[in-house]
Amino acid sequence: MSDFREGCYYAIVEAESALPYSLRSAMPTERKYREEIVRYGRMLHERGFVAAMDGNLSVRLKGGRVLVTPTCLSKGAMRPADMVIVDMQGHRVSGHRNVTSEIGMHLLIYATRPDVQAIVHAHPPTATGFAAAGVPLTEPLVCEVVMGLGCIPLARYGTPGTSELAQTLEPYVPNYDAILMSNHGVVTYGDTLEHAYMKMETVEHFAQIALVTHLLGRQQPLKQVEIEKLLLARTKYFGAKLASSMPMPGIPQKVS
Numbered sequence: 001m002s003d004f005r006e007g008c009y010y011a012i013v014e015a016e017s018a019l020p021y022s023l024r025s026a027m028p029t030e031r032k033y034r035e036e037i038v039r040y041g042r043m044l045h046e047r048g049f050v051a052a053m054d055g056n057l058s059v060r061l062k063g064g065r066v067l068v069t070p071t072c073l074s075k076g077a078m079r080p081a082d083m084v085i086v087d088m089q090g091h092r093v094s095g096h097r098n099v100t101s102e103i104g105m106h107l108l109i110y111a112t113r114p115d116v117q118a119i120v121h122a123h124p125p126t127a128t129g130f131a132a133a134g135v136p137l138t139e140p141l142v143c144e145v146v147m148g149l150g151c152i153p154l155a156r157y158g159t160p161g162t163s164e165l166a167q168t169l170e171p172y173v174p175n176y177d178a179i180l181m182s183n184h185g186v187v188t189y190g191d192t193l194e195h196a197y198m199k200m201e202t203v204e205h206f207a208q209i210a211l212v213t214h215l216l217g218r219q220q221p222l223k224q225v226e227i228e229k230l231l232l233a234r235t236k237y238f239g240a241k242l243a244s245s246m247p248m249p250g251i252p253q254k255v256s
């Protein structure tokens, strides 16, 4: 089983006979998703986007089920067999561990966005710093972010592990693919776990750049005409509008 901890993805597939029974009997697609959650969980941990047992990841399965990380486990030390499967009400249907206490947030996003197949929640330090300062990442400062992700709003605070947390996200989920959670962290989602994870990296990287502009004492947002060109390019390259565009300069930046 040490292969799992060493990140040897292909070795895992070949070492099928060494897997626990529950994994051997799992559908190939589900096994792939379990391995992907292990991989991206480890990447979250390696990049310092989570500490201790923070964060959670999930993938939508067929038949109204969700494959999700358990509670009380480092995201850097998970194995494929540690995952939990829940139904859309959050009831555990498979797995030996207890599901993450933030499952309500995942279920809300899946219920609201049929296009979303995977979700990543973490506490990357710079973006979470913005979330703790009450500052959303909505200034159009970097062309790639305007084109690839768009506006990253700030949801008000909700107590983790309660339905209040999901309620705070509800207004933003339909139109945004990444949300800052006040005094808490970040949630990102997409059509694959890879894309959901990449959005988390983009949010943290953009937060670092935004922080430097604050340290320099000035910002130079892209002009509206340039933003419109980027949105046109986004439609061309991605086929459709993926998320809300960065608001134009002058839009209020503080959370209401």
Ligand SMILES: [Zn+2]
Binding pocket: 054, 055, 102, 121, 122, 123, 160, 184, 185
């Ligand atoms: Zn959290």
